Amino acid sequence: MIDDDRVFKALADPTRRALLDRLFVRDGQTLTELESGVEMTRFGVMKHLRVLEEAGLVVTRRQGREKLHFLNPVPIRQIHDRWIDKYTEVRAAALLDLKAELERDRPEENQ
C-alpha cells in the first residue's frame, strides 16, 4: 500500500469531498460544470481535481476540448477493506461498551 497517503490527504479537504459527491450525483462532468456550484475560481477547482486524480479517486477522459471526470470508488473500498479487516466487529463492540461506560462516568465530555 504505497500511496494510501495520497488518498487520505485527498479526502481530507471538504471541497474535494464535495466534488466527489457531485460526481456521484452525475458522473462524467467537465471542469466548467464542476466549477459552478463551488465557491471558488476555476483554478482552485482544477487544483483539487488534480489532487483527486493523482490519488486515483477520479479518472478522466479527454473529449475534444473538454475533460470528463469520473468517480473511482475503488480506493475508498480499499481503505475500507484495510481498516475494517483490522478493527474487527468484536473490537468495535468492545470499544462501544467502553465508550458507553465512559459516558456513564462523565456524560458531558463525550458527544
Next chain:
Amino acid sequence: MIDDDRVFKALADPTRRALLDRLFVRDGQTLTELESGVEMTRFGVMKHLRVLEEAGLVVTRRQGREKLHFLNPVPIRQIHDRWIDKYTEVRAAALLDLKAELERDRPEENQ
C-alpha cells in the same frame, strides 16, 4: 454528519495512522509508551493524540498519573457506511470497467 471533517483530517497524517496501528496491536497504551517507536518528541506525539481524540478515533481514560489511549473504530465504520452506501458495488464495477478501457487506450498514463 457534523465532524466528518475532523475524522478525515485526523486520518490524513501518516504518523497518526501509525499511532492507530500501534493501538490496534496493543490497546490502552500510555503517551510514553506510544512515544517510543515514533521518530518524534513526546510533544509531537501528544499533539497527534489530541487530534485523534478530538476526532473520536481515540478514547482516553486517566489512571493515576497515566493516560491510557484506546482505539475507537466507530468513526471509521461510519465513514465506510457513508461512502460504500453511496458508491455502490454496481458503480464500482462499472468504473473498474471504464478504467480497464482507458488503460487499453493509453496504458502508460495509468498506474
Next chain:
DNA sequence: TTGACATGTGACCTTTTGGTCACCTATCTT
C-alpha cells in the same frame, strides 16, 4: 481564419499544519 470556449501552467500570497522547546502541574514512591 477568427473569435469564443475549455483547459493548463507558473508565480505568488495566506493560512494551516507539523514539530520543537522552555516551563508547569499532578502523581507516585520512599
Next chain:
DNA sequence: AAGATAGGTGACCAAAAGGTCACATGTCAA
C-alpha cells in the same frame, strides 16, 4: 517532604496546503 515520573500549555518556527491571477495552449464553429 523530595526526587522521579507522567502528562500538559503556550510560544515559536518551518513546511505544506489552499487559493488567486496573468498568461498560454488547444479546439470548436461560423
